[in-house]
Amino acid sequence: MTERQMLSKGELEVARVLWELKRATVREVHEAMPVRRKMDFATVQTYLRRLEKKGYLNGRLEGRTRVYSAKIKPKTVIRETVDDLVERLFAGDTMPLMQHLIEERGITSDDLETLKSMLDGRPSKPKRESSSKRSPS
Numbered sequence: 001m002t003e004r005q006m007l008s009k010g011e012l013e014v015a016r017v018l019w020e021l022k023r024a025t026v027r028e029v030h031e032a033m034p035v036r037r038k039m040d041f042a043t044v045q046t047y048l049r050r051l052e053k054k055g056y057l058n059g060r061l062e063g064r065t066r067v068y069s070a071k072i073k074p075k076t077v078i079r080e081t082v083d084d085l086v087e088r089l090f091a092g093d094t095m096p097l098m099q100h101l102i103e104e105r106g107i108t109s110d111d112l113e114t115l116k117s118m119l120d121g122r123p124s125k126p127k128r129e130s131s132s133k134r135s136p137s
Contacts (some may be wrong), residue, residue: 005054006084007077013037015056015070021036023069024102 007015017032024032030044046055048068058071059076090096101107107115 004056006081007051007054007056010039010043011047011051011054011056012077013039014044015051016074018048018051018057018068019070019074023067025065025067029068031082067081 002076013033014029017029021028026041026045026048029048030039030041033039033044048057048059052068056070056072056077057068059066059068061067086092086094086097090111
């Protein structure tokens with residue numbers, strides 16, 4: 001698999017809107033942007049072009065209008081982004097991320113029940129050695 005460039009915050013916002021719309025023109029994406037996020041038409045157009053160049057979107061001409069659609073599924077983008085974050089920030093260890101999210105953002109009883117169900121259905125992995133505790137080769 002070729003590694004895609006990670007998305008900027010603005011690119012991700014525009015991609016989210018397009019994922020909801022499924023396929024859209026620049027104008028349709030611009031009009032569907034959240035009100036709280038004021039973004040110029042030209043900026044939306046630039047982000048869509050970048051997303052296409054980075055391999056996240058397909059763009060094709062229909063008459064004189066370019067229509068964009070997702071090339072990469074949102075789930076794939078989420079997985080790649082979270083994997084990158086965990087590697088860069090936590091050296092591949094997921095527990096500090098989970099602890100941070102629970103301590104800083106909280107967890108509802110419904111979320112806790114969902115997590116318990118997920119964990120009950122998964123085999124546990126052996127404990128990972130942290131990279132700082134590994135013996136040199």
